[in-house]
Amino acid sequence: MKIQEIREIIKLVDQSTLDEFLYESEGTKIKLKKNDKSSVATSATAFESTTLVEQPVVLDTKSVQVSVSKEVMEEKVEKVEEDKSLQKITSPMVGTFYQSSSPEAPVYVQVGTKVSAESIVCIVEAMKLFNEIEAEVNGEIVEILVKDGQLVEYGQPLFLVKGN
Structure with missing residues (x-):
């Protein structure tokens, strides 16, 4: 799973009324829980058919890339209103x-x-x-x-x- 896909999932969950989201596919597991400032994703990769290694990763839902996009969008919306x-x-x-x-x-x-x-x-x-x-x-x-x-x-x- 690509990081962009994970970012999109985080954004969709952040905007929804869901408190918790779990996704599993081909040995990858993503678990998102809403907190005040960040979401936590847990990534699990299967090295053997019986062994799973979990690596918690904290992903900030207010990443710089998203913030810049929102600022640019707001600037362009203001231009429309003018x-x-x-x-x-x-x-x-x-x-x-x-x-x-x-x-x-x-x-x-x-x-x-x-x-x-x-x-x-x-x-x-x-x-x-x-x-x-x-x-x-x-x-x-x-x-x-x-x-x-x-x-x-x-x-x-x-x-x-x-x-x-």
Whole structure:
């Protein structure tokens, strides 16, 4: 399991009403419990079929990378609020943002792309379901507010669109 996947799990558990979360797969075990300031993850690796070695790891849910992303997002949201002529396309769900249908496929939109209300602008993956997101506005993409592969929140602005 990659560290990015663990970070995403931590963030989802932190935002949920769960107090405890346990995940086991292929000899790896992650156990998260909510505390005031951090979550504790326990990693177990099987060296032999009968031997498990547990290594507790304290993971801070307020990592620098997440904090920087939130600051950048808040700065961009303020920019939207300042310029009322710009419309925003927001995420209808919590999930992972993707600019294209696959890594090899071209991106749906980029800065300068003209979109209509029915135009597909991205995909948000939630629980292994890939949801195509429509623009729901007419205009031109002037800014992409999130990065490919980034975890997004419900209602989080994804794109800024200048109306026609």
